[in-house]
Amino acid sequence: MSFAQLVFYGFAGIAVLAAVMMITVRNPVKAALWLVLTFVSAAGVWLMAQAEFLGLVLILVYVGAVLVLFLFVVMMLDINLAEMKEGFAQYLPIGIIVSLVVFGLIYLVVGPEHFGLDKTGLPPVHGEDYSNTKAIAVPLYTQHAYAFVLAAVLLLVGIVAAIALTLRRRAPSEALYQDIDAQVRVCAEDRLTMVKMAPEVEPDRVEQGEAEEKRS
């Protein structure tokens, strides 16, 4: 067994195990963490296939950002685990039927008869100067530039919609808004007035002081 095979089977085994754990674990936070492990090991498998850009972006985007937001939401849910377990046996037959149907469909489309070295041939082994980043970037920005821009616009619309849905404008009288620019621009002259005035001395105090001086 070569070292590459050892690493590949390690990542692949962890990916399958973590995926199974992800769908069987009851606690949603733990499920999200198993999903993290699945992504990380899938990224490892991609790295083994010389797709280092895809593998690292999978970690950067999905593990580093998307799933953190998932966890952020899931952790704040107050879920009663006992309640979730109710009705499990009742829905089990339907669940089994649905999952069998889905499995059958997937088997028809991506079953083992569509794959194998005689069908696809050996994957090309790239030389040392092969850059996965360039291999993805060049077709993306030339051949598929149109689709790429459309996808970007779609995402932008999504962002605008999400912000528009959650943005609440309140009247200035209702909420205290902080205008940081105004705060920064403030200088001492705007707020502070120095007043010059003659010293006020209470007459009887002066007499007392003189009396004390005499005593000493």
Next chain:
Amino acid sequence: MFEALQQWLSGWMWDWLAILITLLIQAVVVILPIMLAVAYLTYAERKVIAYMQVRMGPNRVGPYGLLQPIADAVKLMFKEIVLPSQSNLYLFLIAPILAIAPAIAVWAVVPFAPGWVVADIDAGVLYVLAIASITVYGVVVSGWASNSKYAFLGGLRSSAQKISYEIAMGFALVTVLMVADTMNLSKIVEGQQGGIWHWYLIPLLPMFVVYFIAGVAETNRAPFDIAEGESEIVAGFHVEYSGMAFAVFFLAEYAMMILISYMTAIMFLGGWLSPFEGIPLLETLFAWVPAFWWLALKVAFLLFVFLWFRATFPRYRYDQLMRLGWKVFIPLTIVWVFVVMLLHYFKVGPWFN
């Protein structure tokens, strides 16, 4: 040197075992000095802040208190690790590992001098960014698993903060990649050859500032340490941790501090290149200095700036921190990406040709 070792080993054992042993030795050679640096960074932090506040700092253990970090480590190792009841035991114990594992794994691609790198991969910048983005899990998981309100708040704050500042950080790195035309860290340094005025610091000055400040926020350091915020949420995500489990979080934080300093030095300050390249007299005068020393010097200065920040600035409020990240840094970096793009396209100045 390591290739020779691997060849010698594979002469009398399985190939995969030989590779594994070589990798392990390489890992130890990199990790051990970093852990030592982390230990003495804590000492430096206490001394620097102490002198800034007109105090003495640690001065009892050994000459000038130099053995203080070792005393601290021994103390922490022998302390009991308290496991809070009702906490999620496995996640509670995994969280410190999740914090330190990426902080160490990142060092695999960081070059220390020409050729001194474990894995000289082409996607080095991307690897550092990807692995550094995983460090957030240590904080989030510890916050949730501790079953404590304070820890939970710390974890939530930290997750939002790190995601926000990662975007600005990523954009700042994109400008560096555009100027350098490569993602390989060693080649980025080589691209800055030819004296201090060829460093990316000058054409990308705003990005240097954004990257370093975002780095301070990424490592949860003052003035952005709201995940800890001892005046509001006691100690944030690590309230419930004690002994070595607590220390591991600190190891991770300081290792990430050193990493951010290294990355800043490599990306913007010319890495291991001498600042006197191309200056007639000074170049020959400083020719004897080994490449690694220049890098170490730059990293030491940046680490000093980290400590300087902590001693100088009061902690940001949470909404101010988010405003700085989203409304100041991200627009600034996006605009600068376009500026660099135009400069690069029209081949302006000595840097973009």
